[in-house]
Amino acid sequence: MDLSAINPILLLASLMVAATPILLAAIGELVVERAGVLNLGVEGMMITGAICGFIIAVATGSPWLGFIGAAIGGAMLSLLFGVLTQFLLSNQVATGLALTLFGLGLSALMGQGYLGIRAPSFPDWHIPLLGDIPVIGPIVFQHDPMVYIGLLIVASVWFFLNRTRGGLILRAVGENHDAAHALGYHVRRTRMLAIMFGGACAGLGGAYLSLVRVPQWTEGMTAGAGWIALAIVVFASWKPGRLVLGAYLFGGVTVLQLNLQAAGVAVPVEYLSMSPYLATIAVLVIMSAGRAPGSLGRIFHAAR
Amino acid sequence: MxxxxxxxxxxxxxxxxxxxxxxxxxxxxxxxxxxxxxxxxxxxxxxxxxxxxxxxxxxxxxxxxxxxxxxxxxxxxxxxxxxxxxxxxxxxxxxxxxxxxxxxxxxxxxxxxxxxxxxxxxxxxxxxxxxxxFYEGRAVQGHIAGNLTKSNIIGYIGSFPIPEVVRGINAAYLAAKAVNPDVEFKIVWAYTWFDPAKEAEAANVLIEQGADVVLQHTDSTAPQAAAQAAGNVYTFGQASDMAEYGPMPRVSSIIDNxxxxxxxxxxxxxxxxxxxxxxxxGIGAGMVGIGEITDAVPADVKASAEALRDAIAAGEIHPFTGPVNKQDGSVWLADGETADDGTLLGMNFYVEGIEGDIPQ
Incomplete structure (x- = not known):
């Protein structure tokens, strides 16, 4: 055992990178759930975003265009979910699960010709001045731009939900869609926009895997990240601030586990891989105050 | 009707x-x-x-x-x-x-x-x-890795702790140790044959902990990409040539035929x-191929690695030749003794010098 082999600065730095895909997917799902919709298709939207982003990045040579394509791809798939659940009133749980399975298959089909190809590189930003601060510099200020964009999206979502009129309407729709409808708000329109935002964010998270983390395309490469994102939303009790904490915690576990192994500490992998979910359950029990949005998962029909 | x-x-x-x-x-x-x-x-x-x-x-x-x-x-x-x-x-x-x-x-x-x-x-x-x-190919990899490493830390991404993989680790270690007595192996078990995200993660962790050569027993090319991003790290193609990552980081490979x-x-x-x-x-029958050793490897190392490959193919050298002790210090192979296939097929121990335990 040689714990000194673990460099805490590098560990924290790689933690920020490891947390980014699940952070992006989770913030999208948070908005969706605050609007009262439970979309279990995060995994499917992530992987679809991963391949859409990869295809476009390879075709154009620009990772930035790839990310935009990934967001559009994820949003398109979520649109399917939106039409099914909001207009055809299908069951949200079943539709979400179907969306995950569909996304996995669709992405495998789209990615047929893209196996073994390398993505255009996406260099890290070495932020001048800030990046040179000892200790904090390498941890916080020497990452690729998407890490900061992810945090920016979280901050914007917080501001939108808590400080704007639009956010208030979205929360009202999520808490009690009948009351919101009675007040004259467009429940369906609000929810469709939220669902598309969720899809776009999940797509960005998936593209982060295929364009930055791995960076290549392989089938099923999200490997359950979408489910972790769903768990984080509950863990964070639907609050953006706690979501960041949760994402870093969950992302940290994977990095830490490998670091411990390489340092020779024999912690059974199974314990560490189940720990995020155990933490979620524990948080649910302890913080029963973290109440889910009132209309979460319920079908809205104006005439009922 | x-x-x-x-x-x-x-x-x-x-x-x-x-x-x-x-x-x-x-x-x-x-x-x-x-x-x-x-x-x-x-x-x-x-x-x-x-x-x-x-x-x-x-x-x-x-x-x-x-x-x-x-x-x-x-x-x-x-x-x-x-x-x-x-x-x-x-x-x-x-x-x-x-x-x-x-x-x-x-x-x-x-x-x-x-x-x-x-x-x-x-x-x-x-x-x-x-x-x-495959352990014959692993010995050639270990030989090259032991010569190339400057930090004397070689990272190894294991898939599952089964005899096949343990055998590869031991063969690579013995060959690396033979040319570089200070060499140290860091082993990470990924518990998957194929999960690019996890494999890339494992490679990054090993590189962060000082490994400048990474051997993999998992199937994707993700560790190669991670090593390439890190810069001065050497890797070997696994199962397939993975030549698209040459001449750096991939310096050679084991090819299954x-x-x-x-x-x-x-x-x-x-x-x-x-x-x-x-x-x-093995190599002799052509079931295991050694991918081209690139110019990133010094010429003398390349020559000695090729000599080792040919000697193994001809049956002159067995990668497991005594004296070799088990991890706990007990004698496994006496001087000049070679391992029998039965022990190799069921190999569930590290040789002396490798640190850590095989997960059960």
């Missing part, structure tokens, strides 16, 4: 169909392949699929091949194999260690179908086993001469 005539004609049709099917199936020899990863993984499964394509190219219309990819190890594999056998396969290759018990289970139900299980150690009347002596074996066994089934066997071939 009266009900009775309907029933009668139905029975007649069914009889006809049943009589017709075997006759049709006799025309072509049907060969099935069960893969653990996608055929595009660029590594293990990719090479098996090249073997399958070679069988098709060799026999043309006389054979029909089918494959199912990304079949999980464990009970789910039974379903896939059973379906293949029911669909009339004459010969089924199950290409991962984790299909061992499932292969035997299905084989017992279909005594007329021949099975070939890769890298396992259990046989039956209609189950043969085959594997390649299953095609000759698959063709020979398919021929045996066609001729009716197939018998259960246990094949374990």
């Amino acid at each position: 009266k009900r009775r005539t309907l029933l009668a004609s139905g029975v007649a049709a069914a009889t006809l169909a049943m009589a017709g099917l075997p006759a049709l199936a006799q025309d072509k020899t049907k060969v099935g392949f069960v893969y653990v990863g996608p055929v595009g993984d660029g590594g293990w499964t990719y090479e098996h699929d090249k073997g399958r394509q070679a069988v098709e190219a060799e026999f043309g219309d006389a054979v029909e091949t089918v494959f199912v990819e990304s079949v999980p190890e464990g009970p789910d594999a039974v379903r896939v194999m059973q379906q293949m056998a029911l669909d009339g396969a004459d010969l089924i290759f199950t290409t991962s260690f984790g299909y061992m018990d499932q292969t035997l289970e299905v084989a017992a139900k279909f005594p007329d179908v021949k099975f070939e299980h890769a890298t396992g150690f259990k046989t039956a009347d209609n189950v043969g086993i085959y594997s390649a002596r 299953w095609a000759p074996y698959y063709i020979a066994r398919t021929k045996a089934v066609m001729d009716g001469t197939w018998e259960s066997d246990s094949t374990w071939d």
Whole structure:
């Protein structure tokens, strides 16, 4: 055992990178759930975003265009979910699960010709001045731009939900869609926009895997990240601030586990891989105050 | 139509169909392949699929091949194999260690179908086993790695703690130690054969902890990409050449070449001469290939690595030659003694000098 082999600065730095895909997917799902919709298709939207982003990045040579394509791809798939659940009133749980399975298959089909190809590189930003601060510099200020964009999206979502009129309407729709409808708000329109935002964010998270983390395309490469994102939303009790904490915690576990192994500490992998979910359950029990949005998962029909 | 005539004609049709099917199936020899990863993984499964394509190219219309990819190890594999056998396969290759018990289970139900299980150690009347002596290639890798490393830390991404993988670690370590006494191995178990995100993560962690050579026993090219991003880190292609990552970070590779074996066994089934066997071939027989050693490796190291490769191929050097102690210090091989295949096939211990425990 040689714990000194673990460099805490590098560990924290790689933690920020490891947390980014699940952070992006989770913030999208948070908005969706605050609007009262439970979309279990995060995994499917992530992987679809991963391949859409990869295809476009390879075709154009620009990772930035790839990310935009990934967001559009994820949003398109979520649109399917939106039409099914909001207009055809299908069951949200079943539709979400179907969306995950569909996304996995669709992405495998789209990615047929893209196996073994390398993505255009996406260099890290070495932020001048800030990046040179000892200790904090390498941890916080020497990452690729998407890490900061992810945090920016979280901050914007917080501001939108808590400080704007639009956010208030979205929360009202999520808490009690009948009351919101009675007040004259467009429940369906609000929810469709939220669902598309969720899809776009999940797509960005998936593209982060295929364009930055791995960076290549392989089938099923999200490997359950979408489910972790769903768990984080509950863990964070639907609050953006706690979501960041949760994402870093969950992302940290994977990095830490490998670091411990390489340092020779024999912690059974199974314990560490189940720990995020155990933490979620524990948080649910302890913080029963973290109440889910009132209309979460319920079908809205104006005439009922 | 009266009900009775309907029933009668139905029975007649069914009889006809049943009589017709075997006759049709006799025309072509049907060969099935069960893969653990996608055929595009660029590594293990990719090479098996090249073997399958070679069988098709060799026999043309006389054979029909089918494959199912990304079949999980464990009970789910039974379903896939059973379906293949029911669909009339004459010969089924199950290409991962984790299909061992499932292969035997299905084989017992279909005594007329021949099975070939890769890298396992259990046989039956209609189950043969085959594997390649990858540890011979690992010794060449270890030799190059021991020479290349400057930090004296070599990272190793293990898949599952099974004899196959442990054998590779030991062979690489012994060869690295022989040329560099200060060398240290850091081993990370990924518990997967194929998960690019996890493999990239593991490679990054090893690099962060000081490894400047990373060996992998997982199937994707993700560790190569991670090493490339990190810069001055050397890697080796696993199962397939992975030449697209050369000349740096990939400096050489182990290439599995299953095609000759698959063709020979398919021929045996066609001729009716197939018998259960246990094949374990190495560099000499061509089942294990060493990918081109790139110019990133100093010329003298390249020459000595090639000499080692040729000596192993000729049978002059055995990668496990004594004196070798086990991790706990007890004697395993006396001076000049070479390891027997039985011990190698069931290898569940590290040799002396490797730190850490094999997870149970």
